[in-house]
Amino acid sequence: MKKDINIPQVQDVYVAVVSEYNNIYKAYDWNAYIINDKDVDLEMVLIVSKGYTQGKETSLMRHKLDKLPKKSYAKIEMMQEDVLALNNEFKVTFFKGNKMFDKTYLFRKNTINKNALRPLPLLEAKGVLVK
Numbered sequence: 001m002k003k004d005i006n007i008p009q010v011q012d013v014y015v016a017v018v019s020e021y022n023n024i025y026k027a028y029d030w031n032a033y034i035i036n037d038k039d040v041d042l043e044m045v046l047i048v049s050k051g052y053t054q055g056k057e058t059s060l061m062r063h064k065l066d067k068l069p070k071k072s073y074a075k076i077e078m079m080q081e082d083v084l085a086l087n088n089e090f091k092v093t094f095f096k097g098n099k100m101f102d103k104t105y106l107f108r109k110n111t112i113n114k115n116a117l118r119p120l121p122l123l124e125a126k127g128v129l130v131k
Contacts, residue, residue, distance in 0.1 A: 006102035008100065010103040012037040015090045016120050017079060017112045018127035029082065030112065032076040037121050042068040044105065045094040047076055053109055058083060068094070072124050084112045090130075105130040 014035040022029045031069070036042050045065040051058040063076055079088070088107040093100065107130055117126040 010045040015105040016127040016129045030079040036068045042094040048091045051083045
């Protein structure tokens with residue numbers, strides 16, 4: 001029975017964390033983004049995020065996007081500096097056509113930092129990317 005279940009693999013959808021200057025507070029913030037590098041729109045995008053390590057866990061954060069157009073991105077949430085010392089997990093579920101896709105993106109603890117910044121697809125910024 002299990003061999004008959006087809007679980008499609010997620011490609012060209014990423015989660016990135018970007019360090020951005022906040023003009024209001026005159027400081028840098030860390031923001032998480034979802035990037036759709038596909039040539040098709042994604043529908044009903046659900047994102048559940050949490051931070052955790054042994055003995056510590058943040059609250060679950062839930063986000064929903066009705067549509068994420070092709071070759072675009074959307075901000076998921078701002079991440080506080082304290083959370084970067086934890087494993088940060090983003091569970092992303094979406095529909096492409098009539099098929100449901102699901103993938104978990106994991107930023108291991110302390111991997112989100114200024115030294116790890118790299119150019120990102122579609123965003124005109126540098127950040128830490130999980131494929």
